Amino acid sequence: MTVASLPTGKILHRKHKNDLGLALGFLTPATIGLVIFFIYPLIRGIYLSFTKYNLFTDPQFVGLDNYSRMMKDPVFWNAIRVTIEYVVINIGIQTIVALVIAVLMQRLTESTFVRSVVLSPFLVSNVVVALVWLWILDTSFGITNAVITSLGGHAINFFSSELAIPTIAMINVWRHMGYTALLLFAGLQGIPGTLYEAGKIDGASERRMFFSITLPLLRPILGLVLIMSVIGSFQVFDTVSVTTGGGPVNASRVLQMYMYDLAFGRFQFGYACALSVALLLILMAVTFIQYRMTNAGSTDLD
Known part of the structure; x- marks a missing residue:
């Protein structure tokens, strides 16, 4: 069966699937970079803001102490x-x-x-x-x-x-x-x-x-x-x-x-x-x- 003889709906469906795969292929590297360099550091930074951390020891949770200190x-x-x-x-x-x-x-x-x-x-x-x-x-x-x-x-x-x-x-x-x-x-x-x-x-x-x-x-x-x-x-x-x-x-x-x-x-x-x-x-x-x-x-x- 040739492409010309296929129903229009099937051709559009295949084209849509191909476009979706191509779009995901282009978006994946950018998404990985976004997660690694932006989203993860953001979440990690928010977590560390509630801790006492000096890089040489494990973070110690101190609650709102840092924010209380900041206000003063x-x-x-x-x-x-x-x-x-x-x-x-x-x-x-x-x-x-x-x-x-x-x-x-x-x-x-x-x-x-x-x-x-x-x-x-x-x-x-x-x-x-x-x-x-x-x-x-x-x-x-x-x-x-x-x-x-x-x-x-x-x-x-x-x-x-x-x-x-x-x-x-x-x-x-x-x-x-x-x-x-x-x-x-x-x-x-x-x-x-x-x-x-x-x-x-x-x-x-x-x-x-x-x-x-x-x-x-x-x-x-x-x-x-x-x-x-x-x-x-x-x-x-x-x-x-x-x-x-x-x-x-x-x-x-x-x-x-x-x-x-x-x-x-x-x-x-x-x-x-x-x-x-x-x-x-x-x-x-x-x-x-x-x-x-x-x-x-x-x-x-x-």
Whole structure:
């Protein structure tokens, strides 16, 4: 019997079975990686947060002692404050600058070369970016202070207690704003050009079209970008580690830096895991609030 003579239902059934096997074949490696590198460490970390564990002995169950200690830990609350300060500065400036760049790329040029130039800082490692800016902003030998002093000003310690977090935030703004701009630019491509043409016919200015057309229709992708950026900002570590190491004193000791110091500096893995669970809960709450506030699951194009 040839394939052509088979009933249509049998052909579709065989095709469905073949597609299912192919799909499972592609999904299996990713699923194994997800379980090994994400789900198991998550469950293991939550369990260790209820234990006293220093890597050299077996975990000892202590109940909620780690969480009770966390509530009374002034360094933890300082780390939360410093992290929130970093997130607000980084996300606020990065989103505004990236949105301006995305709109300029849409309205003025769609050159692939321009997009690659805008994205280029994101392709550089965080550690390399931090090292380069550490040299550029060095108080004694940095080119920034050389320019300031040549103009008659005084050298600025960009990594002092007052300026450490704003400086680190601006370094990461420089690195990530191109990537964020390209995500927003992709969202702008989904806005029909006829809407802007109608706005021009009605005599709307560029400013009016931006606030009445661009921003409302960009809301879903903007909400997604904000959620991704906030999650990434709460997990900042490498830039802080390279530039200040959490200092001076605790001025730039973000939550990830404090967790790393507890786990690998003091071998207090149980308490460090409790802090990581607290960060997980904070991110879940922030993500939920952002999703509801931005209404990112719907679009005004419908």
